Amino acid sequence: MAEAGLRARLRRRRSLRTRVTIVASLITAAAIAGGIVLLYLLQMHSVRRSVDTQLKTYIAQIAQASPTGNWPHPLPGSSLDPAAQAQVIAADGTVLAATRGLAGVPAAFTLPAGSSRPVRLKGADGVIPDDVGVAAIRQTVNGRPVTIVAGTPTGILSAIDSEFTVHLIMGFPVILALAAAAVWIVVGRALGPVEQIRHAVTDITSADLSRRVPEPGTADEIGHLAETMNQMLARLEDSVLRQRRFVADASHELRSPLAALRTTLDVALAHSDRAPWPTVASRAADQTARLERLIQDLLRLAKADEHTLVGHRQAVHVGDLVRDVVSAAPVRALTIDIDIDLAEDVCLYGNRADLGRLVRNVLDNAVRYARAKVTVTVVATPDTVRIHVLDDGPGIPAGDRERVFDRFVRLDASRDRASGNSGLGLAIAREIASAHEGRIWAADTPEPGAHVAIELPRLSRSLTVDG
Template identity: 50%
Template structure:
């Protein structure tokens, strides 16, 4: 509404000025035309007749205001302002022109509306005074014409201002209608309905870009809230069991302190505490990777060959399990975080140790043509069904076959490994294998 009023005021000022100027110009033109018509031949003949009937004395038009009324009762207006000697005027058109020019040059011929003190009943177009002849002329037609012009200008100006105000109101309302739709939809958002999005106008203007930006922000907000909910659900789900076991063991020992094997109680509590700590660290790492997508992790050039060798050598696999390591002849340089790269390799080895029967094979190759380093981890265990190749990377996933035996894992190792690979712009997947499971980690690499 304020924009509409502002537009109306801005339009009214120049339009009113233009209408006023036009009315004044029309008034001057109409009055000047009336002056010229006051000296037409009919009026001139009347003056000549009176002058001929008078004596040879000098006839003058004095400074006066004389008027008469038309038969309809409207006043007439006189044209006498300054004395003028009529004896020098000659009859005929040439004399009429000389008189008109003389009166105009001396300012004697003018238009001055005048209301008489009392009605004048004599409807003649002239008055005769001693030694003078006064010519009068009615401006009724000119005044009516001027009134028509003034009212037309006023009506047109008002109509134009109304049109401008209405057009502005309609245009602004139509332009702001998408904004109102965005506001209404945004007002319906809540923590439990973050899947709603504001409507994006089809026109690719600033409002459409604003709506797109808001939807992008809402996507990020929903992702962050989903991560927070996932972390809360994961923590409550996985921490409940070890904490319950720890509490049960301690309560049993406290209820029968004389019969409790305190070294065994302390040892079991210590193991449960370590499990809770490791699980908490894994959950926090997953939450950080989800929140940062690896972008804020410090990156530097890392020799992937050294990382694989160090992580493999420090392993002490269970009895009867051998680790066969094979790397290329030279270093393989990647950009990343050394601790996270060691973590993903360690998680793959942990998974292989749980299910291998005799051998774990680790292979590091460098595809210089495509600039990719590939780390393969093989085990000779029961393998993973094809339909579970994607589900195995979900959090807390435990398969229902032989690989689902209780090995003490929480089901987060492969999920963490895949998130670390994604954070390093790589991939982690299961490839077909005749026996056991084959995990392939691919990372962007270059020659050192």
């Protein structure tokens, strides 16, 4: 058990560089050794083929030298290989002629019928060494079948074998060591940026996400990794900053109605015998309602952050939705002229309550700032539905048209706080539009005032409208 645990710890301690070096070194050394073996086999094949060609050429020279069967004694030597020896053997095994080195020696080889490979006979023992290359050809000379056998020592093959074995045994460790050193250096340089990235990431904490990992400036996988990590850190930093800002703003917004509620109650309790309790209760109810709306808005944004904002979806008739929202407009809308221009038979697919909240938030914002008139227009295309809400109020400065959709943003903070506006309405509207695969933006308008446009995917006529 202890030995197994030690092996497990050693495996865990092996770095990627070590593992890559070991594997790559073994593969490289094996490849080089395989190449050497292949070269050895090719060289041996070439030597054997050369020897066989020389012997067959020598045999052809012997056959051509005695076309009548009058063989010279001794047979002439080979012009290609002075060490070559030959015998001319009759069909009954009698040696008809031989070179000087095989004079008086019985037949050393025979050529079986149907074979091209000579077979060694006992007559060769003690006379012809084992490492000899042999070739034989069966011919008919002057009407008499004979076998001409030629052979030559092949000590070069043994020398090649010995040399190859020695060099392979001695060279393989050297090759392995050189390959390991080369791979270690190359992998170390390749993984150097990764180690720098690791150290940089180790030093980055949630308290300071502004730091970034070093980018090697290369267009390889490590460069892409560094770029991706920096992009991730940027997103994390932005998310954390938004979360901290959200928490701070939410705390401030919650503190305001709570402080007003407590102040009202404390003053009334301090003078309980003279306090106008109906007025105190009314003010407390107003602050409680404001607090409730703020908490609901915060919960809705929390769902948006968790991508669970949209609940049950159904087909929603846009005209009915807009008319319902306009009829339930805030009290101030009684002094505002709200004109509606609706495209007929236009439907959306989504959560009716959320879509109503989307239009209501935009309409409430327009009513709050309008001087005398608000216009709601629904325009349909084959694929989308656009809802335009325009008012004749002070409008939205061009530099703030994107910022108004951020959380807790008020362009007139003093007045909005007095009216109970938390600065979350348009932020919630954007989240609902995004959850329905749509968008919302502050558009240009030729006349003074604000223009907010909502674009959502249109529902196919084939689906049934509910509600």
